[in-house]
Amino acid sequence: MPRLPKGFRDIGASEIREQQAMLAKIRGVYERYGFEPLETPAIEYTDALGKFLPDQDRPNEGVFSFQDEDEQWLSLRYDLTAPLARFVAENFDKLPKPFRRYATGSVFRNEKPGPGRFRQFTQFDADTVGAESIAADAEMCMLAADTLEALGIARGDYVIKVNNRKVLDGTMEEAGLVGPDSSKRRLMVLRALDKLDKFSEQDVLLLLTVGRKDTSGDFTPGASLNEDAAERILSVVTQTRQYFVPSGDTDGAKQLNKAIEENATYNAGFEELTQIQAMVRAAGYDADRIRIDPSVVRGLEYYTGPVFEAELTFEVKNEEGQTVRFGSVGGGGRYDDLVARFTGQKVPATGFSIGVSRLQAALASLGKKSADTLGPVVVLVMDKGEVAAYQKMTQTLRSAGIRAEMYLGSAGMKAQMKYADKRGSPLVVIQGSDERANKQVTLKDLIEGAKAAAAIKDNKEWKEARPAQVTISETDLVSKVREILARHEA
RNA sequence: GCCGCCUUAGCUCAGUUGGUUAGAGCGCUAGAUUGUGGAUCUAGAGGUCCCCUGUUCAAGCCAGGGAGGCGGUACCA
Incomplete structure (x- = not known):
């Protein structure tokens, strides 16, 4: 029996046409922002892609990898950012700095497929490499908002959430999570905070401390913080959120203080968020489009400063009549260390990535599907x-x-x-x-x-x-x- | 990875306490109709009952293992 490998799919005429139309709209916005196209191959040397090393026992964990005839490990790319870092490192002297490029194509992940999640899917990225300015990050947020609107998503049906890794790092420092000994627990804290939009504060507190048993009976171990530290972290996050985007009246909000006055890391992140907020507001992007939210985490190791997440806020009913939230359809952030892996030289970079396939699925259920084109x-x-x-x-x-x-x-x-x-x-x-x-x-x-x-x-x-x-x-x-x-x- | 549910025709699904030749609707093909896609009627094709092992005189049905799918959870560069 012929069959499709799991996690992969065939795509028919109408969906291809639709996707091409989407790509054209996204490209239009990226071009308008001054990004240049760049295409890199789908396969790279495994060590160029990052931390999934072939000298481990299982080089295929997470990425699709194989050895060529001289036994070098090759991998299918799992995103478009790691190949960009390789390209920049390899061509550093020739490139204009800052270097601004966009790229689209299939990326591959060797992991369990889920609803709307496949092992091959299309991303569309824009990145600015070599710009330290926080204005580059603010620009990414506006780019994200413009792109979603260009695709026909109404204002209010999406939000670009912005956070800064430094704010979280400072918060954790305050809770005593410092030094290499705590790195595991720091990751667990980040994961727990990332759940704030999904679980209640009570459940997140459990994840920060003793762990939580979910409805399916699965137990998630906690970060084993003590009650005080856990509550402190949570309250810093919620207070910071209140500061930037106050619920209720705006006047009362002005009275709020930032959550920690004395932590340098926190303050640096806080200052950057303040600048981003000022820049996007000045450009006319209000909190209904771009919103500071200190619970946004994104990828765990990789980001060093601002992080962004493009989220769809509307709900939709599936065939069975259950409500489905699409959630995140894109994201990005600042990754100042990625190129340094190759050159040793610190190159600041920031970028944004759209999950085209996922977004297309969301648009389809929003009824934005274009009518089938006529045959010949x-x-x-x-x-x-x-x-x-x-x-x-x-x-x-x-x-x-x-x-x-x-x-x-x-x-x-x-x-x-x-x-x-x-x-x-x-x-x-x-x-x-x-x-x-x-x-x-x-x-x-x-x-x-x-x-x-x-x-x-x-x-x-x-x-x-x-x-x-x-x-x-x-x-x-x-x-x-x-x-x-x-x-x-x- | 972990938990739960599911798997019978191309699709959606019936299938009795385990019993002889496994069904329906839709779809598909052909004819009724020398040159007209719809409707109607008639006929036909189409099955490893997910796979393997076991229990039994006898398994689509029971037991164990595996695979695949769905949902949740974990992970997500």
């Missing part, structure tokens, strides 16, 4: 001895810019009609011996015909009525076909 005009083969004449008509239509094909199978007329129907053809061209004798062709409008047919119950009448068809002179072929097509192009 089909020229029927009534008389196998006259194939050349049919082929010529087909070419005439093609030369006029009309999508057309001659029926290439071997079946009779009835089956050819069914074929045209299944292809979604708007009309067929018929020339039997009668028409040919008079230098005429018959055009049948399949869309009108289907409507007319609905009213006819009797087969004899159906046969004789021959609805929605017209016999014309051969010389009018192109103009009459255009006329019919024009009726169906809305």
Whole structure:
């Protein structure tokens, strides 16, 4: 039995067309922001991609990897950022700094597929490399907002959430999580905080301390903080959120203080968030579009400063009538250490990435799906001895810019009609011996015909009525076909 | 990875306490209709009952193991 590897999928005509349209819109926005296109290969040396090293026991963990003939480990890219870091490191001297590029393509992850999550999917990234300025980060947020709106997502149906890793780091320092001994617990704290939009504060407190048992009976170990430290962390996060985006009246909010006054790391992150907020607000992006939210975590190790997450806020019902939240459809942030891995030289960089496939699924359920495009005009083969004449008509239509094909199978007329129907053809061209004798062709409008047919119950009448068809002179072929097509192009 | 549910025709699903030749609807193919996609009627094709092992005179049905799917959770560069 032929079958698809799990986590992969075939994509049909209408979805491809839709995706191409999306990519074009995204590209338009990225270009408008001044990014240049760059394409890098889908395969890199494994060590160029980062921390998934082939000298471990299982080089295939997370990434698809294999060895070439001289035993070097190669991997399929799992994102577009790591290859960018390689490219920048390799071409550093030639590139304009800051270097701004966009890239799109398939990325691959060797992990368990889930709902809306596949092992191959499309991302679309924009990155600025070599810019320390926080303005580069603010720009990414605005780019993200503009892109989602260009794709037809209404203001209010999405939000770009912004945080700063330094704020979280400072918060954890305050709670006593310092030094290499605590690095494991710091990761657990970050994971726990990331759940704030999903679980209650009570549950997050459990995750910070003793651990939590979920409804399926699975137990998630906690970060084993003591109560005080856990509550401190949580309250810093919620207070910081209050400071930037106050719920309720804005006047009262102005009274709020930032949560920690004395921690240098926290203050640095806080200051950057303040600047980002000031810049995007000055450019006219309000909290309904770009919002500071200190519970955003994103990837665990990699980010060093601001992080962004593009989230869809609307809910949608699936086939079973359950409400589904799509959540994150993109994200990014500042990764100042990525290029340094190759050159040793610290190169500041910031970027944003859209999960195209996921976003497309979300748009589809939002009802934004474009109508199926019409199939080609089909020229029927009534008389196998006259194939050349049919082929010529087909070419005439093609030369006029009309999508057309001659029926290439071997079946009779009835089956050819069914074929045209299944292809979604708007009309067929018929020339039997009668028409040919008079230098005429018959055009049948399949869309009108289907409507007319609905009213006819009797087969004899159906046969004789021959609805929605017209016999014309051969010389009018192109103009009459255009006329019919024009009726169906809305 | 962990927990739960599921797997019978192309699709959606029936299938009795374990019993002889496994069904329906839709779809598909053909005919009724020398040259007309719909509707109607008729006929036909289509099955490793997810796989393996076991229990039994007998397994789609029971037991164990595995695979795949769905949902949750974990992970997510």
